[in-house]
Amino acid sequence: MAKLKGAIVIDIERCKGCEVCVGACPESVITMAKGVNGKGYHFAEPTGDNCTGCTNCAVVCPDGVITVYRVKVTV
Amino acid sequence: MSETLTRDQIIKPENLVYRRTPLMVDRPLSYCPGCGHGTVHRLIMEIIEELDAQARTVGVAPVGCSVLAYEFLDIDMQQAAHGRAPALATAISRMNPDKYVFTYQGDGDLAAIGTAETIHACNRAENFVIVFINNGIYGMTGGQMAPTTLPGMKASTCPYGRDTAIMGNPLKITELVAQLPGTYFVTRQSVHTPANVRKTKKALRKAFDYSFAKKGLCFVEVVSNCNSGWKMTPVQANQWMVDNMFPFYPLGDIKVPQDAGEKE
Numbered sequence: 001m002a003k004l005k006g007a008i009v010i011d012i013e014r015c016k017g018c019e020v021c022v023g024a025c026p027e028s029v030i031t032m033a034k035g036v037n038g039k040g041y042h043f044a045e046p047t048g049d050n051c052t053g054c055t056n057c058a059v060v061c062p063d064g065v066i067t068v069y070r071v072k073v074t075v
Numbered sequence: 076m077s078e079t080l081t082r083d084q085i086i087k088p089e090n091l092v093y094r095r096t097p098l099m100v101d102r103p104l105s106y107c108p109g110c111g112h113g114t115v116h117r118l119i120m121e122i123i124e125e126l127d128a129q130a131r132t133v134g135v136a137p138v139g140c141s142v143l144a145y146e147f148l149d150i151d152m153q154q155a156a157h158g159r160a161p162a163l164a165t166a167i168s169r170m171n172p173d174k175y176v177f178t179y180q181g182d183g184d185l186a187a188i189g190t191a192e193t194i195h196a197c198n199r200a201e202n203f204v205i206v207f208i209n210n211g212i213y214g215m216t217g218g219q220m221a222p223t224t225l226p227g228m229k230a231s232t233c234p235y236g237r238d239t240a241i242m243g244n245p246l247k248i249t250e251l252v253a254q255l256p257g258t259y260f261v262t263r264q265s266v267h268t269p270a271n272v273r274k275t276k277k278a279l280r281k282a283f284d285y286s287f288a289k290k291g292l293c294f295v296e297v298v299s300n301c302n303s304g305w306k307m308t309p310v311q312a313n314q315w316m317v318d319n320m321f322p323f324y325p326l327g328d329i330k331v332p333q334d335a336g337e338k339e
Contacts, residue, residue: 006092007085007086016108018109041108049082056269060114060266060268062108062112062113063104067093067094069086069091071080071090
C-alpha cells in the first residue's frame with residue numbers, strides 16, 4: 001500500500017506567526033515555536049513525522065513562507 | 076523502508092510539491108500577519124506562472140494597503156490614483172489587446188472613491204479582471220468605516236457600531252455590477268481556509284481566461300480579514316469573518332457565463 005510522507009520547510013525569518021497554518025493542518029504537525037525570529041514573531045515550526053505533504057499549510061500561508069516536499073513510499 | 080525515511084531524505088528537489096512562486100519578488104510582504112492580501116498576491120502570480128504570461132501581464136495597483144503591490148509582483152505594474160485603477164486598466168487593455176490586464180483594489184478604493192470608475196468600466200464591458208479585496212474597513216489609514224462596513228460593525232469612525240439610520244447601508248457592489256450587461260463573470264470568494272484558497276484560484280484562473288478571450292469584464296471579490304483593523308488575532312478575525320461577513324456577503328458565483336455550460 002502506498003503511503004505519502006511529507007516534509008515542510010518554513011522560512012522562519014519571513015514567518016509572521018499568524019497561526020493560520022496551524023489550524024489548516026489536518027495532521028496537527030505544525031506548532032508555534034517558543035522562541036522568536038529576528039522580528040519578534042513566534043514562528044511556526046514542523047513537529048512530529050505524520051506530515052503527508054498535503055500542501056494545505058503552504059496554500060493558506062499569507063506570506064508564502066512554507067515549502068512542501070512529498071514522497072510516495074510503498075509499505 | 077518508509078519508517079526509516081528521514082526529513083533530509085524527503086527534502087530533495089525532485090520531491091518538491093509546493094513552493095512560493097518565483098514571480099513573487101523575494102522580499103517580505105508589508106502586510107500584517109494573517110492578512111489575505113499576501114495569499115491573493117500569490118494566487119495571481121501562480122496563475123500568471125501557469126499561463127506563462129509574465130511578460131504579457133500588466134497589473135494596476137490601487138491606493139490602500141496594497142498600494143505597494145508593484146513591489147511584490149514581478150510583472151509590469153502601474154499605480155493608479157485613488158479609485159481610478161479601472162480607468163487606467165481600460166486604457167491599457169484597449170491599447171494592448173494581447174495582454175492580460177488586471178486591477179487589484181480594496182473596498183475603500185473600489186467601492187468608495189472609485190465607484191463611478193468601477194461601474195462604468197463594468198458597464199462598458201472592458202476586457203480586464205478586477206480583483207476586489209473586501210475587508211469591510213479602511214485598513215491602511217487606521218480602520219475607518221468603509222462603504223462595505225457591516226451594520227453594527229465597529230470601526231474607528233463608528234466606535235459604537237455602524238448605525239444605518241445615520242451612516243447609511245453597506246454597499247454590495249459585487250451584486251450591483253453583476254446586474255450590468257458588461258460583466259461576464261462575477262464571483263465572491265475568500266482565502267481563509269485551504270479549500271477556499273483553491274476555489275479562489277480556480278475563479279481567478281477563469282476570470283483571466285475569460286477576459287483574455289475578450290468576453291467582457293470579470294469581477295472577483297475576495298472577502299478578506301483585517302485583523303489589525305478589527306482588533307483581533309488572525310485566527311479570531313477569520314472566525315469573525317465566517318460568523319459575520321459571510322451571512323451578509325455570501326460566497327459563491329453571482330454571475331456565471333450563460334454559454335459556459337452547466338459545470339459552473
